[in-house]
């Protein structure tokens with residue numbers, strides 16, 4: 001059957017080590033003949049790679065998280081080591097913290113309700129890198 005002007009999209013994904021390749025292959029058939037486009041994206045997925053501690057700290061700094069948190073000591077917010085302890089072994093830890101830092105829930109600071117600070121990036125890979133950095137902190 002002749003498919004004049006219609007596009008056929010082929011989406012694909014394949015992995016190699018820590019890198020995921022996504023590709024989209026578009027075919028166009030019509031009287032002009034045949035046009036094809038290939039887009040190939042290579043993204044490093046933090047899920048399979050080690051946490052990038054420098055990037056995690058830089059994002060926390062940029063997002064003013066250290067105003068209320070430190071790794072070791074309680075300030076207005078809990079120490080990140082305590083957060084890691086609280087969530088140790090909990091399967092939903094990452095999704096809980098993702099919601100916590102992206103939806104600005106109400107938290108209590110000195111008895112006053114405030115909206116929790118939002119993370120200052122929209123890139124999930126960067127957000128999960130910070131979350132995994134926090135959750136991987138060992139307890140003394």
Ligand code: HEC
Nearest residue numbers: 063064065067068076077078083100101107108117118119
């Ligand atoms: C104005 C102070 C303040 C800032 C800024 C702040 N936090 Fe918090 N954070 C808190 C408080 C208070 C809590 C405790 C909330 C509770 O347990 O109800 C908290 C809790 C948390 C928790 C633990 C949540 C849980 O479910 O136990 C994480 C993780 C966290 N903050 C990460 C961050 C990150 C990442 C940033 C930067 C984007 C940030 N916080 C910025 C005050 C702050």
